[in-house]
Amino acid sequence: MSSDSQASEGEVYSLNMGPQHPSMHGVLRLLLDLRGEEVIRAKPVIGYSHRAHEKMAENRNTLQFLPNTSRVDYLSGMIYNLGYCQAIEKLLGIDVPERAIYIRVIVNELNRIASHLLWFGTFLLDLGGITPFLYSFDDREEILDILDQVTGSRLTYCYGRFGGVTWDVDETFLTRATAFLARIRERLHMYKQLVTDNVILRERCTGVGVVSEALAKSYGVTGPSLRASGVAYDVRKAEPYGGYDRFDFEVPVLHEGDTMARFHIRIREIEESCKIIEQAIEAIPEGEILPKKMPKRFKLPEGEYYFAVESARGHFGMYIVGDGSDIPVKLKLRTPSFSNLSAMPETLAGTMLADTIAIVGSIDVVMPEIDR
């Protein structure tokens, strides 16, 4: 951080926020032009954790790309991993066994809750509250333990396979997941008392960083950030995939578009995810987790394909170009955080410096996902 204390009123000075700033998520760097405390221009600088996942996809076959997917976004790795599997399955017309579909929905939603809980903790930590951070990480730890039971890893899962999943869930997993639902509901009540009702949070977030519906749409903002701006778009509802059309859940929408709305949407999404998991656990059938007959090589047919899933941050799309071999010609990953961050320069212009932290924190950016 560098600042010019000599700057007199009316003079514009630049401030580098990040990439190693404690309240920046990951390695995001914001170039802020300030007049006094007012931000007049904000420019996100990205690319600090570029790992060339898309290039890697062009040099390895479809199966070998599996471990890469969860490393694109390490906070909702399961959704990315299974999303990639679902894309290939749809492309090649592989049928997924019933049990695998339900397992996928359960682990996906658990991962979504874990991601939202991490956001909840770190967002409030940015705003200066350390207690909710400790509680939410306690809850998240429980989810990671539950997922660790079946996947064998805590963050970068490689649980999906084309056609199913690698490990069958047992009774312990299901009872633990059910117990967790009861626990998180109780905790959500506690969070409301501790955080949501808190006057300091409400004062800092209400009316701050308004992303209008038009702005959100023009930048392709998706996920909770879009739903907080009044658009009821959720890939799970709009283009149901992976059996999501069987479950009864709502897409929470708020019209304010401010930081508080984004906060409320995520909390309500945790509740909706709980509802989905509950239904899935009740209806999970017995059976196989992988189809009996599988091709040895997964050759991509010639042509261009697009498949999207709803990650914890929004619309995650995969654009695959195949040429008949099992190595994709191009695999473009459309990651939600990139578009969500693109709307920030316009949103941040005209706000106060202290609100920058709250606004950027509220859109829940994951930098490795932007850089890929």
Add this chain to the structure above:
Amino acid sequence: MGYFGNVFGGFGSLLSGMSVTLRKFSQTVIRRKAVTMQYPKELPELAPAYRSAIKLIRFEESNSHDCVACKACERICPSYCIKLSGGKVEGIKKKRVAEFEMDFALCSLCGLCLDVCPTDTLEYSKVYEEAGYNRDWRVDLLAEFRDYEEEFVAKQRVIEEKAAAEKKAKAEAAKKAKEAKKKAEADEKADNDSKEELS
């Protein structure tokens, strides 16, 4: 109302937040409902799906692994961390692996090698404490099998010889049965012919 309402409302919200903190304080400190695990003294229970470096399974009947050095795992590995070589062993039909080295520093634990193994002889080990002081994480997967290799080859030779003998005996038996059948058929035919002649 406006100003004082705000002050009292805000104060109330802070109090309700503090009540949560107090409740948790009483649970953990006064009632001792702690969740901390005293790690080096007690070890966590590992999940059945726990993943660490891969290892070769020791099968009970052969007291050894069943790797036939097909190199499927070496080819599928996205991180190129498996190196193995092997081939024909004097005296037995089965191919055997001679060198199997795996660089755990590169491994991303995706489990594709386990999926492609045709003899299902790979599994994850359950090593929990993996911290170390050097960068060399190359694991020799055959280390625990080398002493048993001669024994295995001898055993395998006996099994294969037995199988070959059985197969030979079976073939001979089948040949004999076929001949007997042929003879019987011929006899029957001869019988029939003679019957026909008689009639």
